[in-house]
Amino acid sequence: xxxxxxLAGITYAYPRSRFALKNIDLSLxxxxxxxxxxxxxxxxxxxxKIIMGILKPDSGSIEIDGVDGKALKLCERGGKxxxxxxxxxxxxxxxxxxxxxxxxxxxxxxxxxxxxEKAAVLLKRFELNHLKDRVPMRLSRGEKQRLVLAATLxxxxxxxxxxxxxxxxxxxxxxxxxxxxxxxxxxGIGLAVISHDLxxxxxxxxxxxxxxxxxxxxxxC
Amino acid sequence: MAARIDPRTKIxxxxxxxxxxxxxxxxxxxxxxxxxxxxxxxxxxVEVLMLIKRYRRILILILTLSIVQSVFTPDTEVLFExxxxxLLTAKGIAMGVKTFVRMLVILTSxxxxxxxxxRETIQGLIQWKVPYKIAFMTALSLxxxxxxxxxxxxxxxxxxxKGVDFTKVPFGKKTQxxxxxxxxxILSSLKHAEExxxxxxxxxxxxxxxxxxxLVLKLKGxxxxxxxxxxxxxIIYVWVALII
Numbered sequence: 001x002x003x004x005x006x007l008a009g010i011t012y013a014y015p016r017s018r019f020a021l022k023n024i025d026l027s028l029x030x031x032x033x034x035x036x037x038x039x040x041x042x043x044x045x046x047x048x049k050i051i052m053g054i055l056k057p058d059s060g061s062i063e064i065d066g067v068d069g070k071a072l073k074l075c076e077r078g079g080k081x082x083x084x085x086x087x088x089x090x091x092x093x094x095x096x097x098x099x100x101x102x103x104x105x106x107x108x109x110x111x112x113x114x115x116x117e118k119a120a121v122l123l124k125r126f127e128l129n130h131l132k133d134r135v136p137m138r139l140s141r142g143e144k145q146r147l148v149l150a151a152t153l154x155x156x157x158x159x160x161x162x163x164x165x166x167x168x169x170x171x172x173x174x175x176x177x178x179x180x181x182x183x184x185x186x187x188g189i190g191l192a193v194i195s196h197d198l199x200x201x202x203x204x205x206x207x208x209x210x211x212x213x214x215x216x217x218x219x220x221c
Numbered sequence: 222m223a224a225r226i227d228p229r230t231k232i233x234x235x236x237x238x239x240x241x242x243x244x245x246x247x248x249x250x251x252x253x254x255x256x257x258x259x260x261x262x263x264x265x266x267v268e269v270l271m272l273i274k275r276y277r278r279i280l281i282l283i284l285t286l287s288i289v290q291s292v293f294t295p296d297t298e299v300l301f302e303x304x305x306x307x308l309l310t311a312k313g314i315a316m317g318v319k320t321f322v323r324m325l326v327i328l329t330s331x332x333x334x335x336x337x338x339x340r341e342t343i344q345g346l347i348q349w350k351v352p353y354k355i356a357f358m359t360a361l362s363l364x365x366x367x368x369x370x371x372x373x374x375x376x377x378x379x380x381x382x383k384g385v386d387f388t389k390v391p392f393g394k395k396t397q398x399x400x401x402x403x404x405x406x407i408l409s410s411l412k413h414a415e416e417x418x419x420x421x422x423x424x425x426x427x428x429x430x431x432x433x434x435x436l437v438l439k440l441k442g443x444x445x446x447x448x449x450x451x452x453x454x455x456i457i458y459v460w461v462a463l464i465i
Contacts, residue, residue, distance in 0.1 A: 074381040075387075085379070090372075091382075095404060104384055108384060108385065
């Protein structure tokens with residue numbers, strides 16, 4: 001498998017707090033579903049935020065798609081790795097579902113018509129077509145999560161980090177999410193699924209990384 | 222002493238500052254009020270540098286709005302033009318600076334009020350015979366300032382993670398970006414309001430006409446001193462600004 005994200009000796013502590021991550025060495029691959037699990041406060045979300053550049057590590061280095069993480073701005077990392085927050089509300093900006101997908105593309109200079117065509121494909125794929133004129137904030141949690149995923153995939157990232165994606169989803173939606181993860185992995189996109197739901201991770205991940213008190217205690221690769 | 226100042230004294234101070242900055246039109250005096258507001262915040266124990274860092278994004282927004290205000294204010298004295306279209310005028314720049322300082326004073330007033338416990342602020346207003354419901358709503362709005370600031374910063378991060386580079390976005394699209402940033406904050410504030418209303422109802426808010434208070438505030442001599450000084454100095458300041 002092609003390694004896409006490499007972490008070496010990553011250590012991070014929140015201000016005036018204990019260590020959140022201690023000496024993490026990891027390699028995350030494209031085309032693979034990696035489950036990152038652990039108890040509450042074990043450092044799962046912190047690890048995701050470190051990879052995305054939202055938090056800066058105290059020590060260690062990150063390499064993304066062969067580029068030193070320090071050389072990448074937040075927006076550049078966002079173009080390489082898609083990140084779905086635990087709370088989808090934090091990632092919804094636009095006044096309509098369709099606009100949520102198209103506006104970053106248009107701001108980046110993509111032709112409006114092409115952006116709309118791209119959005120139409122994604123809306124269909126995520127079964128959001130009938131909601132395209134609705135206000136994103138008024139959608140159900142499951143619909144919001146699908147919209148966030150659709151908007152993230154519009155950036156064509158090589159890797160996706162999903163923070164607690166199964167929260168608030170019913171059995172059928174979880175199944176659909178798993179199918180989607182499989183499809184994306186099949187397309188060569190790497191996925192890191194952060195979840196404290198060990199069963200969900202066991203059932204669907206190719207590799208399981210277990211964190212405990214900020215340290216990797218198990219890497220089933 | 223700063224920490225012991227009664228919230229009502231701070232309310233008077235903030236009312237004086239915001240009233241002055243809205244009434245006064247003279248540019249130098251408006252800037253003076255901006256400086257006075259920062260000095261007041263410092264005297265009341267606010268770490269302004271730390272807060273400016275926290276509110277940096279909002280300061281950028283205020284600056285952008287001030288520039289827009291400046292560009293769209295016509296005047297005969299044109300300082301900069303493109304293809305005969307006046308972009309910057311002397312009056313425009315003055316308007317931009319005034320807008321910036323006015324918003325800065327309002328922001329600083331919020332910071333000054335945040336140095337008091339919000340429960341004490343409510344109590345202060347109630348002892349001034351402000352209806353409890355209105356006092357409670359006012360205090361809630363103050364309490365939410367840091368939350369909205371945090372949400373705004375989170376939105377900035379989330380937007381950049383969508384691959385949007387703020388430094389490379391053309392000026393015309395920057396305003397559009399701020400609309401996208403403000404939209405979730407407005408929607409989230411509506412959601413917060415709805416949730417708080419439900420929580421208050423479930424705790425039987427306003428079920429009885431009379432309330433008893435455990436916390437009772439008492440104005441000290443220096444509170445009266447600060448209030449009278451603020452009031453009188455504001456009148457003198459406005460009077461001088463209007464006659465010059």
